[in-house]
């Protein structure tokens with residue numbers, strides 16, 4: 001459903017991505033790994049419209065999305081988390097998650113304003129769903145706290161819940177495990193598996209922790225210096241000499 005063909009991105013002479021081709025399918029978790037500066041976040045920025053391509057094409061269900069604004073791309077069902085937050089600090093965890101949901105159920109907003117019974121019912125269902133997702137990542141007890149009072153790990157959990165609440169067809173997770181305590185990391189792996197397996201979401205996952213990648217991913221693409229140097233099943237990638245040299249070897 002997501003297809004990158006020969007995508008290049010450059011910043012003032014620096015080639016951050018060179019001729020990258022990659023696809024993502026519903027129901028599948030594809031991990032992107034590689035050393036710092038490999039171009040992984042730039043790839044997410046390119047998909048979600050934050051940086052322009054210098055060459056190549058990105059399509060979603062056969063329709064080109066490169067050249068669209070981040071807002072337009074989000075409206076087509078591409079959601080992401082950011083490496084460094086992106087929540088409304090003054091709002092509570094629940095309000096942040098509901099903000100993520102409402103962009104999906106806009107159609108019923110008029111109903112909410114007019115107070116129709118169906119709309120109130122939809123709102124109640126949304127709140128229940130948001131609380132349930134917060135529970136899944138072990139942060140239900142924080143539902144009514146302003147996000148700015150929380151630790152980095154807690155904020156990260158809430159950002160993930162917000163991104164997945166609307167069950168987007170494509171989800172981009174940029175180092176979601178950073179700052180999470182070990183028990184929450186295990187829950188995150190379980191959540192990512194369920195997003196793909198039960199909800200049929202296509203997940204692209206940037207992650208440094210090899211154990212997490214091995215547990216969560218169906219396939220792994222390895223980047224170095226803006227080039228995709230290898231791609232395959234996690235077990236095969238783990239033993240690929242080029243990968244060991246470029247990435248795992250450097251820790």
Ligand SMILES: Nc1ncnc2c1ncn2[C@@H]1O[C@H](COP(=O)(O)OP(=O)(O)O)[C@@H](O)[C@H]1O
Pocket residue numbers: 011014016034035036037038039040041042043
């Ligand atoms: N907006 C930008 N302007 C200039 N250079 C950038 C920008 N974003 C990323 N880069 C550069 O592109 C390269 C790839 O960065 P990035 O995609 O963040 O790597 P990764 O996420 O794999 O660590 C780095 O050299 C980085 O400094």
Ligand SMILES: [Mg+2]
Pocket residue numbers: 040041042083
């Ligand atoms: Mg990055």
